[in-house]
Amino acid sequence: MAEHYLEAIQAGTLRTGDRMPSVRELMRRHQVSLSTALQTLRHLEEAGWLEARPRSGYFVRQPRRSSILPVQEPRSLLAIDPAHYVGIHEKVSNFIARRQSSMPQLDLSGMTCAPELYAVDALKQAAIRALRERPDLLTSAMPHNGNMGFRQVVARRALNAGIRISADEVVVTHGCIEALNLVLRAVAQPGDTIAVESPTYFGLLQTLENLGMRALEIPTSPHTGISVEALELAIQTYGNIKAVVVVPNLQNPLGCIMPEAHKDALVKLCRQARLPLIEDDAYTELADGSVTPSSLKSRDTDGNVIYCVSLNKVLAPGMRLGWVNGGRWHERIKMLKFAHTRANEEWTQVTAADFMAGTGYDRHLRRLREILREQREQMAESIAAYFPEGTRLNVPNGGVGLWVELPGELSSQQVFEAALAEGIGISPGAIFSNSDRYEHFLRMCCGHPFTRELDQGLRQLGRICKGMME
């Protein structure tokens, strides 16, 4: 019932200032108990959509965050940085080292949800079941190309998303970072240039640096994703781009989802330019709404799209598991995986396959998406309330991250240090690019339950920011 009224509020059917039906009216209209009606109203109030006026009833509130402006588009969607060796390593190493040594009590710097938001018990049972059914799971040599059952399950789920691959066309990996290492080495050499989004996941920038490759940052809209026109221009300008890496759904850190037409254009451009298109999918299952956003891979007709999936954020933060379909480079990626880390443990794969094959996985995803949405809304509210005037914020349609643009004179590196000193962890925008364009941005995680501590933490962050502006 809360959902019903929430949709009405969001759609504008119930407008700000409108009075909600009374408890008695709700009971009569929807044939529910007093307790259910009250709970609904309180739920919406806690979520910030209603405010209670004593002896008047519940009224629709203007959520504070609608007064917060979205993050700005980049100044020019065509201007391209000259490719250069990434040089990100120091920045990222420092950030990681500082975060690890400080161990902030309130750590909003990652992209992992709180453990209890995952299917703790079901996964545990699946793991125990795996060991009971195959007691020698731990003492048998690991199949080189991954556990067949796991590969079948992921191939079947991919089919539901319009991706036609067989279980044999799946390489099991240790997750996103390993996959990036493998696929980049499959398509390029040290010294080669790889086009990436701007800003982009710092793990990708760090991997590029480690492989001695050059990152060419392509202007990216915080609302529609990578600029296909800018990529086309870059391909023409720089004759030596060897691949492009894109996160089309719930981009990290921006949170945007590419419109369908842009995805079509991107896949077509890369096909025509014979430019390997590497798709990184770690969050798609966390997108809101009844329709899962489509993949670039589902548009692949000639094996030009390399599709990398990580299960770490959607299935289980304690599992180091992912998979790749390498398109034209599949065999090379298979051999690189073998030369990189040999085979993955079967135990993990069997457990994941068991859980993912049943209805429990989709049920878990639905629940997680809903919880994330609430937590995200509440955090956005608090940011709008506490952060300095001029702060901008994209509230993405799903996922775990919040990308916040602070007033331009602020340095997120300084905010990061000051916050760490007070036991709060955030990710400074500087690590998401080799340029200094995002010095005044920061990324925060909405995967934690919205508690009073979290609210106070956000208040403190706001205070830190305001203090730096005087």
Next chain:
Amino acid sequence: MAEHYLEAIQAGTLRTGDRMPSVRELMRRHQVSLSTALQTLRHLEEAGWLEARPRSGYFVRQPRRSSILPVQEPRSLLAIDPAHYVGIHEKVSNFIARRQSSMPQLDLSGMTCAPELYAVDALKQAAIRALRERPDLLTSAMPHNGNMGFRQVVARRALNAGIRISADEVVVTHGCIEALNLVLRAVAQPGDTIAVESPTYFGLLQTLENLGMRALEIPTSPHTGISVEALELAIQTYGNIKAVVVVPNLQNPLGCIMPEAHKDALVKLCRQARLPLIEDDAYTELADGSVTPSSLKSRDTDGNVIYCVSLNKVLAPGMRLGWVNGGRWHERIKMLKFAHTRANEEWTQVTAADFMAGTGYDRHLRRLREILREQREQMAESIAAYFPEGTRLNVPNGGVGLWVELPGELSSQQVFEAALAEGIGISPGAIFSNSDRYEHFLRMCCGHPFTRELDQGLRQLGRICKGMME
């Protein structure tokens, strides 16, 4: 009791042709039951040390393999190959692909023991216990530097072997191949030269090729390991060697253990030449005898020795787990691990730590060593019986491998193909070097129970070899 008489036979106290004490004599001398006395005699007979002559008793046999000569020393322990890009990849890829697609029923090509030779039940129980004690093990973010309990356990065991490191000085890896990738990248760049043993583990050669590094193969004695004099000459001749990788105990594929004096000299040479010494330890715990062979790391005084351990062959083939102490390069290796695959799953580490901390692990190792010794002896016997005249064989003092030198005109690649066609897998010598010096060698695994099938398989292999000589 069988052990007692076996030592007597091996020491020569009981000579070939000597008559064993009768069953009654054994019962009286050793105060044992009829059944024990009979079992002892039968055990020694099955192992090939005794032969039963009807109505006469048991007599000491000449084990056939003592007539088989050991593998020859390399022609010159000083001659060094010029370093070159490895070019091994094709050979290894073909070998692996052929082996995987053929799936031989009798696969002697690996270095993994049969699953039941490991502590199947204890490991399973430890894994289940881990999940019950920490139900959120699968849904909690993985600690970046590895599980503390696991690191403490391995550090403590290392202390028993004279290696003084703390739990903080342990980087958890996904095993040998990942470790090699990380440590080579920590000390060298693409284009650099790395000194290696000759022959050496094909995984190392493949990794070098993948990293664009050059392998300089150093002459290695099948009995005493790498030639320290040859390495010294190489360091002087080639000014640009960036590191040396050595397997001092139960070298793969040779099976030899370096004498203590050679280990001293090697560590000293590398320290003086400021050449990073990378020690690869995957089999030390499988060495026979009451004293574990020492490590190079235990001689390290200035962090010049990088120590890599893999648990895959000694603890559990189903676990992708190892660790590294990086000496002077430890911090760099930590960051490379993070950039390579992020953190290992905690579940595996907690399980391993639980099992390795108790007495069960040492008990398992003792049992495994004993079983391997028996299986090794019996395989050696069969090889001596079935293979062509002129076949040479080292029977190592431990471990999983048997390195067999076929008569010089044979090609182990052809033997490999012919064997695969008959459902038998072996590892052709060619993949263990970039030279063609080992074309007529092959490596076989003694980790499988010695059954009639195995004996027949060896007989078939012998027939295949003999057939190629006509």
